[in-house]
Amino acid sequence: MSDTSAKLVIRNIGMILSGKMEEPIFDGDCVIAINGKISAWGYEKDLDCEAAATEVDAHGATLAPGxxxxxxxxxxxxxxxxxxxxxxxxxxxxxxxxxxxxxxxxxxxxxxxxxxxxxxxxxxxxxxxxxxxxxxxxxxxxxxxxxxxxx
Structure with missing residues (x-):
């Protein structure tokens, strides 16, 4: 990734709510956003979490769409x-x-x-x-x- 200033990593998520009726809960404990848009979610061990400008520890909180x-x-x-x-x-x-x-x-x-x-x-x-x-x-x-x- 060339510009890491816009990369956000939220880790240690307890539950990821998708907002989709057909798949209401996503598997994972981590979300990556680039330029304000979610680009990936899943388990931290499987994602590229390096070189993030901002890292947030969710402390097991549930992540839900706005x-x-x-x-x-x-x-x-x-x-x-x-x-x-x-x-x-x-x-x-x-x-x-x-x-x-x-x-x-x-x-x-x-x-x-x-x-x-x-x-x-x-x-x-x-x-x-x-x-x-x-x-x-x-x-x-x-x-x-x-x-x-x-x-």
Missing amino acids: LIDSHVHPVVGDYTPRQQQLGWIDSTLHGGVTTLISAGEVHMPGRPKDIVGLKAMAIASQRWYENFRPSGVKVHAGAPVIEQGMV
Whole structure:
């Protein structure tokens, strides 16, 4: 491996949950991730765990995939009086949620109600979250809020 700065090894895992119904538990005690994506799992003795930039001892903990919340209403930034967005996203991460899917950014002071404004806000939200991952959480934003005349 030429670039080891992005290699993560998590060893001493008690159980690896796959998230797959057909194979819910993977055999192994070790996971390797490269550039933030899992590249291998299995038993440490069978994997290339050398030259990792980061090594984590799981101390027998269970490793599970992050949860997806498929209906959220995020706002852009942390200025809205309705909710403190960045703190809220951080709190969801502590509950195991690593991905949020927007059902529309409705809690914005002065939110546009015309079709062009709604589309512009949806595009801006998508671009903002595409370039910013608060607390490392992936937010799929940009769903337009449905208003009269859109359908």
